[in-house]
Amino acid sequence: MRLVKIRLNDKEEIAMITWNNLDTLESFKELSKVGRVDIKEAMSGDNGAKRVKEYNIPMAEGFTYNFAAKQVDADVLEALAKLAKEAQLTEKFEALYNGAVINTGENRLVLHQLTRGQLGDAVVADGVDKRKFYVEQQERIAEFANKVHSGEITNAAGEKFTTVVQIGIGGSDLGPRAMYLALENWAKKNNTFKMEAKFISNVDPDDAASVLASVDVAHSIFILVSKSGTTLETLTNESFVKDALKNAGLDASKHMIAVTSETSPLAKSDDYLAAFFMDDYIGGRYSSTSAVGGAVLSLAFGPEVFAQFLDGAAAEDKLSKNANIMENPEMLDALIGVYERNVLGYPSTAVLPYSQALSRFPAHLQQADMESNGKSVNRFGEPVDYVTGPVIFGEPGTNGQHSFYQLLHQGTDIVPLQFIGFKNNQLDTDVVIQDSTSQQKLCANVAAQIVAFACGKADDNKNKNFEGGRPSSIIIGDQVNPASLGALLAHFENKIMFQGFLWNVNSFDQEGVQLGKLLAKKVLAHETDGALKELSDMLNI
Numbered sequence: 001m002r003l004v005k006i007r008l009n010d011k012e013e014i015a016m017i018t019w020n021n022l023d024t025l026e027s028f029k030e031l032s033k034v035g036r037v038d039i040k041e042a043m044s045g046d047n048g049a050k051r052v053k054e055y056n057i058p059m060a061e062g063f064t065y066n067f068a069a070k071q072v073d074a075d076v077l078e079a080l081a082k083l084a085k086e087a088q089l090t091e092k093f094e095a096l097y098n099g100a101v102i103n104t105g106e107n108r109l110v111l112h113q114l115t116r117g118q119l120g121d122a123v124v125a126d127g128v129d130k131r132k133f134y135v136e137q138q139e140r141i142a143e144f145a146n147k148v149h150s151g152e153i154t155n156a157a158g159e160k161f162t163t164v165v166q167i168g169i170g171g172s173d174l175g176p177r178a179m180y181l182a183l184e185n186w187a188k189k190n191n192t193f194k195m196e197a198k199f200i201s202n203v204d205p206d207d208a209a210s211v212l213a214s215v216d217v218a219h220s221i222f223i224l225v226s227k228s229g230t231t232l233e234t235l236t237n238e239s240f241v242k243d244a245l246k247n248a249g250l251d252a253s254k255h256m257i258a259v260t261s262e263t264s265p266l267a268k269s270d271d272y273l274a275a276f277f278m279d280d281y282i283g284g285r286y287s288s289t290s291a292v293g294g295a296v297l298s299l300a301f302g303p304e305v306f307a308q309f310l311d312g313a314a315a316e317d318k319l320s321k322n323a324n325i326m327e328n329p330e331m332l333d334a335l336i337g338v339y340e341r342n343v344l345g346y347p348s349t350a351v352l353p354y355s356q357a358l359s360r361f362p363a364h365l366q367q368a369d370m371e372s373n374g375k376s377v378n379r380f381g382e383p384v385d386y387v388t389g390p391v392i393f394g395e396p397g398t399n400g401q402h403s404f405y406q407l408l409h410q411g412t413d414i415v416p417l418q419f420i421g422f423k424n425n426q427l428d429t430d431v432v433i434q435d436s437t438s439q440q441k442l443c444a445n446v447a448a449q450i451v452a453f454a455c456g457k458a459d460d461n462k463n464k465n466f467e468g469g470r471p472s473s474i475i476i477g478d479q480v481n482p483a484s485l486g487a488l489l490a491h492f493e494n495k496i497m498f499q500g501f502l503w504n505v506n507s508f509d510q511e512g513v514q515l516g517k518l519l520a521k522k523v524l525a526h527e528t529d530g531a532l533k534e535l536s537d538m539l540n541i
């Protein structure tokens with residue numbers, strides 16, 4: 001057990017936070033003893049209808065979090081509430097947004113919520129009010145984007161830029177790309193679509209080459225995004241793009257901007273038309289609401305759309321402050337996930353948005369969740385004796401239904417499911433076939449899946465028998481739009497944070513990604529022996 005003193009909002013009170021391993025908490029031991037819920041029974045008949053109505057809590061931007069088909073009942077919920085209290089989830093979040101050094105591994109504050117609102121005290125770090133700093137960067141980006149849109153900033157020939165291409169990887173790609181794809185159709189429909197965006201991330205040369213072949217480089221603006229400014233893939237792709245610009249007779253520095261931290265090697269370079277900043281207190285996978293997402297989304301859709309996205313995230317963040325788990329969807333979702341992982345023993349979780357707009361959202365969550373909570377040591381570097389983050393995967397429904405759902409329905413592992421569904425699609429175009437629209441078919445499928453997974457279907461032919469008993473939750477919204485997307489993103493970011501608190505891991509570093517990078521450098525420098533040398537030879541390096 002470690003005690004940490006933190007100052008609470010009113011600056012008078014001193015709270016003691018204790019960081020304990022999950023398996024040392026009395027409430028966790030109690031939770032393990034609570035009787036298991038049979039979802040098949042719970043979700044059948046009138047009982048099921050009652051649960052769907054009752055196990056439903058409001059989120060921001062018109063969403064509701066429905067957990068009727070989760071393996072919980074009043075006893076489990078009571079035990080989870082005790083766990084939340086003993087694990088001091090609310091106090092830990094409070095410490096985080098008031099500027100405590102929560103990322104102990106890297107000795108850093110964790111400030112991504114500050115990019116979209118001020119949840120507590122002003123946070124001053126390195127002599128700077130951090131909220132002010134993030135807002136300033138947003139304003140600088142907005143001004144730049146407006147000038148690009150109005151034609152005040154143009155290419156060398158005085159012509160408007162029409163396309164924006166983001167170069168980055170991991171958090172500098174996945175979040176912004178998923179958000180762009182989520183809003184592209186919405187923006188087109190609502191006349192706020194300004195520039196098409198493309199993304200280059202993979203160091204596979206075919207990625208950069210095919211994106212470059214698909215754009216008009218003379219009218220493209222490239223955003224180099226790298227917090228560290230040292231990521232090999234990103235710097236390689238930057239050179240790739242610069243070569244292409246040079247070959248087209250263009251001055252690269254008139255076509256490139258950078259988003260990075262002020263301490264990175266890119267920050268002071270003359271190679272860019274402009275540079276916008278985030279900092280070390282925002283992890284790559286949490287950077288969609290910082291300049292990392294801000295530059296591409298503001299250029300693509302206009303700064304007002306990006307501002308609405310931030311407002312949605314801020315509204316959800318506020319809900320995450322509630323100590324009552326029934327008024328805090330992120331905390332409840334996190335607690336149920338830990339119950340499923342550590343008591344019920346389920347190894348993975350599928351995220352299944354029934355929305356084409358969210359086609360890359362599961363990919364973003366894979367990084368956000370697994371890079372955060374894929375840890376075997378606690379925040380003090382001591383091995384933990386329990387399992388932590390699950391494997392996260394997903395695909396939009398209904399496509400997933402025609403691919404891996406077989407295993408989800410009848411496989412030997414039980415995989416908890418996180419559905420996301422919307423009442424309305426983004427574009428007006430729809431068609432009535434066999435008495436229903438495509439949107440109705442989509443929604444019918446998600447409702448049907450929840451009940452099919454929970455209740456199953458008995459059949460004498462064991463091959464056609466569905467055991468049921470497979471838990472799921474659903475987040476239901478009206479439509480994917482900037483504000484709802486922000487709220488959805490914040491929901492998952494905060495869920496991951498609460499789970500990290502429960503597992504007592506540092507969710508904000510990623511040492512596990514370093515070893516592979518180091519060995520790759522050795523391969524390229526021909527400094528290898530043994531298996532690595534053999535593999536390098538086989539790959540012709």
Ligand SMILES: O=P(O)(O)OC[C@H]1O[C@](O)(CO)[C@@H](O)[C@@H]1O
Binds near residue numbers: 170227230284371510
């Ligand atoms: O923005 P950067 O510094 O180029 O890093 C890109 C990505 O690489 C990682 O460090 C993992 O290698 C991620 O955490 C990060 O999102």
